Amino acid sequence: MTVSGEEAMVRDILAMWSTGVEGVKESFRHYGSRNLVWWNSARGALTGLDVCLQALDQMFDVLEIAAVAVPIHTLFTAPGRAVVERSDNLYRGDGTLIAEIPVTGVIGFDGAKMVVWRDYCDDWMTKLSLGQPVMPVPASAVL
Numbered sequence: 001m002t003v004s005g006e007e008a009m010v011r012d013i014l015a016m017w018s019t020g021v022e023g024v025k026e027s028f029r030h031y032g033s034r035n036l037v038w039w040n041s042a043r044g045a046l047t048g049l050d051v052c053l054q055a056l057d058q059m060f061d062v063l064e065i066a067a068v069a070v071p072i073h074t075l076f077t078a079p080g081r082a083v084v085e086r087s088d089n090l091y092r093g094d095g096t097l098i099a100e101i102p103v104t105g106v107i108g109f110d111g112a113k114m115v116v117w118r119d120y121c122d123d124w125m126t127k128l129s130l131g132q133p134v135m136p137v138p139a140s141a142v143l
Helices: 005-019 020-032 049-063 122-127
Strands: 032-040 044-047 066-070 074-079 079-090 097-110 113-121
Touching: 005 020, 005 079, 005 097, 020 032, 020 049, 020 113, 032 049, 044 049, 044 079, 066 097
Parallel strands: 032 113
Antiparallel strands: 032 044, 066 079, 074 079, 079 097, 097 113
């Protein structure tokens, strides 16, 4: 089975996230276009690589995220496009879990650069601020 360029890029991007904010930022710097649009269903759109990098710093600081594990459940690709069902598992420096967030992402590529990254997920930030648990996707729900 041959892996597409889009699949290889998505797997590399998500693997880079395990080292925390610097890994996530490096994945955006390496693969993101200068005009990258990063959209999240709970937040809306951010436009421009520098704006996205600043938002990553803010998010990691506010939530005290030290590392992110990203199990991939499903990954489909087509030329210039990838759709990935995953979980963004956020951890503090002491290893405690902050949240396991079920996400479906749609990534648009122009060659080897991401031009759009859209994440569809529950409004998990509101749940955290209200002290409600952010629940992982049950294993039985993943095909």
